[in-house]
Amino acid sequence: MNFEQPRAKDGRAPDVFTPGGWTPMRQYAESEPVDFLIVGAGAGGATLACKLAEKDFSVVVLDAGPFWRPLDDFASDELAQQTLYWTDDRITGGEDPIAL
Amino acid sequence: MDTPYRGYDVLAKWDTVSFDDRTREELTRRLRDVPQRRFLTKEEFELLTAIVERLAPVFCESARRAIAHWIDDRLFHNLGEGFRYAGEPPMRESWRKGLAAMDGEARRLFAVSFTMLDVSREDATLRAIQKGAVDAALWRGLRPSLFFSHTLLKTIAGLAYAQPSAWSDIGFGGPASPRGYVRLGFNQRDPWEAKEFR
Ligand SMILES: Cc1cc2nc3c(=O)[nH]c(=O)nc-3n(C[C@H](O)[C@H](O)[C@H](O)COP(=O)(O)OP(=O)(O)OC[C@H]3O[C@@H](n4cnc5c(N)ncnc54)[C@H](O)[C@@H]3O)c2cc1C
Numbered sequence: 001m002n003f004e005q006p007r008a009k010d011g012r013a014p015d016v017f018t019p020g021g022w023t024p025m026r027q028y029a030e031s032e033p034v035d036f037l038i039v040g041a042g043a044g045g046a047t048l049a050c051k052l053a054e055k056d057f058s059v060v061v062l063d064a065g066p067f068w069r070p071l072d073d074f075a076s077d078e079l080a081q082q083t084l085y086w087t088d089d090r091i092t093g094g095e096d097p098i099a100l
Numbered sequence: 101m102d103t104p105y106r107g108y109d110v111l112a113k114w115d116t117v118s119f120d121d122r123t124r125e126e127l128t129r130r131l132r133d134v135p136q137r138r139f140l141t142k143e144e145f146e147l148l149t150a151i152v153e154r155l156a157p158v159f160c161e162s163a164r165r166a167i168a169h170w171i172d173d174r175l176f177h178n179l180g181e182g183f184r185y186a187g188e189p190p191m192r193e194s195w196r197k198g199l200a201a202m203d204g205e206a207r208r209l210f211a212v213s214f215t216m217l218d219v220s221r222e223d224a225t226l227r228a229i230q231k232g233a234v235d236a237a238l239w240r241g242l243r244p245s246l247f248f249s250h251t252l253l254k255t256i257a258g259l260a261y262a263q264p265s266a267w268s269d270i271g272f273g274g275p276a277s278p279r280g281y282v283r284l285g286f287n288q289r290d291p292w293e294a295k296e297f298r
Contacts, residue, residue: 075126076119076275079262085182093186099250100183
């Protein structure tokens with residue numbers, strides 16, 4: 001699997017509860033106004049998007065990372081889970097620099 | 101290794117619901133395909149191997165041997181942990197400079213390369229570096245104790261414990277999914293957990 005290739009497209013998104021499964025996804029043209037645009041589909045953003053969509057708002061979500069399929073992509077292993085992390089360099093400094 | 105979990109082998113659960121296919125796949129690859137050296141020079145790699153031997157002596161031989169290869173592989177892919185301390189060089193440069201400086205310290209203290217030292221002199225060298233009792237000129241801006249604890253020790257320990265044989269030594273139950281654990285209270289253990297003999 002090439003994680004750089006978008007998975008959520010053509011009106012469907014991965015169904016994370018079924019290996020290889022799909023679930024329908026509403027899409028909007030770039031010119032179409034929507035009620036909410038959410039940047040980042042993490043624990044916070046994805047939950048909020050879901051709640052809003054369930055209340056019939058139109059929602060667009062942008063995420064810079066891969067659309068993981070936990071059942072297919074994740075091994076239950078500490079080292080293997082490193083693929084989840086953003087590993088570009090951030091600098092930690094100041095009087096008491098913490099490990100990030 | 102001497103362990104209170106005598107006779108426990110986490111991989112004995114391989115064909116049970118403690119492991120799923122994805123996890124089995126990942127671990128099979130980890131144990132089978134130890135990557136070839138591609139980033140460090142032969143000399144740097146031998147030095148790193150000697151350092152690993154001294155810092156992770158309790159792990160079994162095959163586990164220890166993989167560690168230097170995995171570090172080299174990370175350096176080859178330039179795969180860091182996502183941050184570095186202000187003033188410290190990027191990962192690759194850090195390891196190159198750090199390894200060279202460690203060898204420099206061995207030569208300063210004992211007039212030979214680290215790889216030629218006996219165990220007590222290896223320890224004396226490592227201890228000097230950990231405490232920062234070094235010749236600053238050898239370190240070229242790198243902080244020796246930070247390199248020792250944060251880069252070297254943390255990386256080696258992390259990779260040592262990525263190996264099932266080390267899990268067995270410490271009685272680690274293995275994957276948290278799919279089976280996971282049920283009896284979480286004090287002095288409780290699930291039947292598929294390691295049993296401690298003291
Ligand atoms: C290994 C691990 C285990 C954890 N275990 C637990 C646990 O058991 N229980 C618990 O409660 N918490 C746990 N946490 C913590 C929990 O996962 C986080 O606190 C939580 O995910 C944070 O939510 P968030 O919405 O703020 O950010 P995130 O979930 O990190 O979401 C941020 C999202 O934004 C995206 N993004 C980043 N930059 C951009 C950009 N420029 N443009 C578009 N999208 C972008 C990212 O791809 C990501 O999807 C764990 C964390 C880790 C790393």
